[in-house]
Amino acid sequence: MDTFSTQSLALKAQKKVLSKMSSKAMVAVFADDTSTQVLDELYRASKEFTRSRKEAQRVLKDLVKVAVKVAVVLRAGRLGADQLAQLGHFRRRARSLAMTAVSFQQVAFTFDRRVLAAGLLECRDLLHQATGPHLTAKSHGRINHVFGHFANGDFLAALYGPAEPYCSHLQRICDGLGRMLDTDSI
Numbered sequence: 001m002d003t004f005s006t007q008s009l010a011l012k013a014q015k016k017v018l019s020k021m022s023s024k025a026m027v028a029v030f031a032d033d034t035s036t037q038v039l040d041e042l043y044r045a046s047k048e049f050t051r052s053r054k055e056a057q058r059v060l061k062d063l064v065k066v067a068v069k070v071a072v073v074l075r076a077g078r079l080g081a082d083q084l085a086q087l088g089h090f091r092r093r094a095r096s097l098a099m100t101a102v103s104f105q106q107v108a109f110t111f112d113r114r115v116l117a118a119g120l121l122e123c124r125d126l127l128h129q130a131t132g133p134h135l136t137a138k139s140h141g142r143i144n145h146v147f148g149h150f151a152n153g154d155f156l157a158a159l160y161g162p163a164e165p166y167c168s169h170l171q172r173i174c175d176g177l178g179r180m181l182d183t184d185s186i
Contacts, residue, residue, distance in 0.1 A: 038176035086130035
């Protein structure tokens, strides 16, 4: 039996083409202004923490590639009922985590890096479950890279610490997350 499928080939081509275009200009096409501002601040905070422009760019590029590929798979209707339920759970958990992050920033002395790190790792696992066989091992590695970076306890402690420039980055990230929560875009 021949396993060739034009639809499968087209989906692979879309994912490949879109993954090659994961530049800042492409983010602007797929995301709104608030999302791009949050991503820009995450990049700046990552660059400050890692002291490496290249590593910060890689993390954000991986994040964009994963988001685009998940959107393509979702749009193509490739996810089953269980996977759609997992993706819904991921979205609810991500929204809850965004509220927690904003709350930690707004209320002094409430920050707990273990809570944020555990939530980010839970989101990572939910995304792995939802996308399962629809993404390549390389894409699953990108998911691990992105969530591993942002769930790093030292990164979170620096971001929520009193030192500049992290305070400014965190303020702008949380302002953007707040707007995204208000418009239900997260």
